[in-house]
Amino acid sequence: MSGTSNETARRIAMLRDMARIRAFEREAVAAMRSGEAPGVVHPSIGQEGVAVGVCTNLRRADRITSTHRGHGHAIAKGADARAMMLELHGRAGGSCGGKGGSMHIADFAVGMLGANGVVGAGIPIACGAAQAIRLTGEDAMVACFFGDGAVNRGPFLEGMNWAALYRLPVLFVCEDNGFAAFTRNSAVTAGAGPAARAEACGVPATAVDGEDVLAADAVTADLVARIRGGAGPQFLHAKCYRWEGHTGTDAAAYRPTEEAAAARGRDAIRRLAAVLEAEGVTAAEIAGIEAQAAVEMAAYRAAALAAPWPDPGAAFSDVQDAGAPA
Amino acid sequence: MTRLTFAEAARRALAAEMRRDPLVWALGEDLVQGGIFGQYRGLAEEFGTDRIVSTPISESTIMGAGLGAALCGTRPVIEMRIADFTLCAMDELVSQIAKVRYMFGGQGRAALVVRMPQGMWRNSAAQHSQCLEAWLTHIPGLVVAAPGTPADAAGLLVAAIRADDPVVLMEPKNLWTAEGEVPDEVAPVPFGVARHAAAGDALTVVTWSATVPVVEQAARESGVACDVFDLRSLWPWDEAAVLASARRTGRLLVVHEAVTVSGFGAEVVARVVEGVGPAGLRAVERLGAPRAPVPFSPPLEDAMRISHARVVEALRRVAAI
Numbered sequence: 001m002s003g004t005s006n007e008t009a010r011r012i013a014m015l016r017d018m019a020r021i022r023a024f025e026r027e028a029v030a031a032m033r034s035g036e037a038p039g040v041v042h043p044s045i046g047q048e049g050v051a052v053g054v055c056t057n058l059r060r061a062d063r064i065t066s067t068h069r070g071h072g073h074a075i076a077k078g079a080d081a082r083a084m085m086l087e088l089h090g091r092a093g094g095s096c097g098g099k100g101g102s103m104h105i106a107d108f109a110v111g112m113l114g115a116n117g118v119v120g121a122g123i124p125i126a127c128g129a130a131q132a133i134r135l136t137g138e139d140a141m142v143a144c145f146f147g148d149g150a151v152n153r154g155p156f157l158e159g160m161n162w163a164a165l166y167r168l169p170v171l172f173v174c175e176d177n178g179f180a181a182f183t184r185n186s187a188v189t190a191g192a193g194p195a196a197r198a199e200a201c202g203v204p205a206t207a208v209d210g211e212d213v214l215a216a217d218a219v220t221a222d223l224v225a226r227i228r229g230g231a232g233p234q235f236l237h238a239k240c241y242r243w244e245g246h247t248g249t250d251a252a253a254y255r256p257t258e259e260a261a262a263a264r265g266r267d268a269i270r271r272l273a274a275v276l277e278a279e280g281v282t283a284a285e286i287a288g289i290e291a292q293a294a295v296e297m298a299a300y301r302a303a304a305l306a307a308p309w310p311d312p313g314a315a316f317s318d319v320q321d322a323g324a325p326a
Numbered sequence: 327m328t329r330l331t332f333a334e335a336a337r338r339a340l341a342a343e344m345r346r347d348p349l350v351w352a353l354g355e356d357l358v359q360g361g362i363f364g365q366y367r368g369l370a371e372e373f374g375t376d377r378i379v380s381t382p383i384s385e386s387t388i389m390g391a392g393l394g395a396a397l398c399g400t401r402p403v404i405e406m407r408i409a410d411f412t413l414c415a416m417d418e419l420v421s422q423i424a425k426v427r428y429m430f431g432g433q434g435r436a437a438l439v440v441r442m443p444q445g446m447w448r449n450s451a452a453q454h455s456q457c458l459e460a461w462l463t464h465i466p467g468l469v470v471a472a473p474g475t476p477a478d479a480a481g482l483l484v485a486a487i488r489a490d491d492p493v494v495l496m497e498p499k500n501l502w503t504a505e506g507e508v509p510d511e512v513a514p515v516p517f518g519v520a521r522h523a524a525a526g527d528a529l530t531v532v533t534w535s536a537t538v539p540v541v542e543q544a545a546r547e548s549g550v551a552c553d554v555f556d557l558r559s560l561w562p563w564d565e566a567a568v569l570a571s572a573r574r575t576g577r578l579l580v581v582h583e584a585v586t587v588s589g590f591g592a593e594v595v596a597r598v599v600e601g602v603g604p605a606g607l608r609a610v611e612r613l614g615a616p617r618a619p620v621p622f623s624p625p626l627e628d629a630m631r632i633s634h635a636r637v638v639e640a641l642r643r644v645a646a647i
Binding site for chain 2 (some may be wrong): 063065094095096097098099100104106107108113114116117118121123124126127128129130132133135136139155158159161162165232255283311317318319320321322323325
């Protein structure tokens with residue numbers, strides 16, 4: 001894209017990241033539904049603006065913790081998407097050698113400390129990671145992703161208090177898609193919401209439209225600067241919508257179809273594309289970026305299907321050193 | 327050798343490890359004040375409050391933060407105050423710490439120590455007296471150690487800190503003030519190697535943790551030639567030594583403070599029966615607590631306790647079968 005400004009180039013990179021996440025998720029859901037990928041996936045389609053808006057502001061040395069809906073966070077942090085696709089298929093060469101699957105994607109090489117099958121479980125881990133970073137004098141911070149459902153778990157309260165108490169370099173990102181699994185979170189959550197709970201513990205909270213990646217980027221840039229400057233933890237409340245069900249098998253019959261349709265009308269990818277077109281990027285260039293992402297992820301899915309299964313003996317490795325399985 | 331209490335031996339061992347390795351640090355409630363058993367006394371003064379961290383009463387985050395810190399290259403010592411409080415942090419221990427290396431395909435390790443003093447202590451009643459070692463030996467990924475002497479309190483702590491595995495260290499609350507000879511230079515005690523506490527041909531006796539001194543004294547005074555093993559670590563545990571002894575004596579008694587039903591003694595007995603064969607054994611017994619909570623009042627608690635008299639009686643009975 002010769003002739004584009006640095007700012008436009010940065011936005012194009014964000015568009016590419018969001019397109020890659022969406023393409024990955026579409027392949028993942030299709031692979032799951034066809035039975036080619038075992039188990040289930042929790043797709044993050046519709047939430048790409050949060051993952052990308054936040055991770056665009058992180059460095060490689062920074063760490064993230066993620067959730068059961070973690071593919072987007074991993075890709076946005078620079079994880080190897082091919083290895084992720086192999087992992088979803090349970091194949092050798094997957095991110096975790098086939099031992100973790102979708103819900104336990106990790107890529108420590110880029111600071112992605114793991115998706116997690118337990119809601120809110122990343123919060124204490126993020127606090128400790130930040131404490132270690134301080135202890136060792138590393139120049140890095142931690143971004144901790146969790147959903148709105150996590151604010152009803154005890155570790156959320158513990159972690160907010162803990163991070164504020166020790167002024168830890170953590171950005172808490174509450175990805176509020178409105179649903180705790182099959183239940184509308186507002187139906188099971190009392191009080192004034194996630195941000196008020198964080199502020200009650202002394203963690204300053206900022207709200208953002210997570211379906212507007214440029215807004216998420218701008219707000220995150222400010223919060224990250226504060227954290228790197230030693231201001232202590234910050235809380236980002238990012239509203240968004242989960243286009244798919246809780247898992248790829250959930251038809252989400254518990255919510256009106258118009259609601260999901262309206263969310264599709266607020267698509268973060270299309271909104272950024274419109275901004276880019278106004279800045280002079282052609283529709284063809286944008287379509288090319290999206291097509292390239294689709295081709296890339298389709299190729300990874302094909303590679304996953306062609307990849308060998310792990311050696312069954314690997315089921316018994318990496319348990320522990322002392323007292324490992326005989 | 328120096329004569330030290332269990333708490334002082336453990337305290338000195340931690341201090342030595344913290345001097346040796348700047349990545350070792352400790353977190354838990356009241357650590358700056360020395361910990362509730364004095365096992366951290368003076369350490370905040372020497373190492374500062376960034377390495378001896380007094381935390382809120384937030385068990386999930388004490389445990390989970392320890393994991394996050396381990397994944398970022400430090401070697402945390404996680405203090406749970408007492409084992410019973412670990413129950414507030416079981417997800418972090420069982421589903422996070424124990425599994426992180428495996429489920430991420432070896433990318434990260436939880437090289438950390440979880441200290442959880444356990445068992446009866448000073449009439450502390452049902453929620454402060456539990457022995458939960460069998461719960462944790464059941465969890466793949468964890469090493470479980472249970473010292474019964476001041477020397478092993480130090481040696482196992484050193485081994486736990488240096489290990490790349492997550493190690494659960496279950497120190498017996500009742501023995502913090504017990505004294506014993508401790509080497510001036512503490513060497514790590516290898517996991518899975520029992521201490522052969524007494525040699526004899528009549529009966530194999532297996533124990534660990536708080537019942538170690540009770541069994542040792544009872545064995546001396548029972549008149550029975552007991553072959554006594556203090557397991558020291560429960561996973562891995564010294565199957566080879568116990569099997570060899572049981573093959574020779576044909577009799578096995580396992581003594582532990584925990585509830586007998588589904589206690590770790592059941593595993594010891596099962597492995598000995600599998601390894602020696604029923605025909606090679608004349609007698610097998612377990613001596614543990616009844617399946618009841620620990621009560622408060624001294625005579626009620628004593629009714630639950632593995633006493634000297636009960637062990638002597640069991641040794642003589644099993645040896646006579």
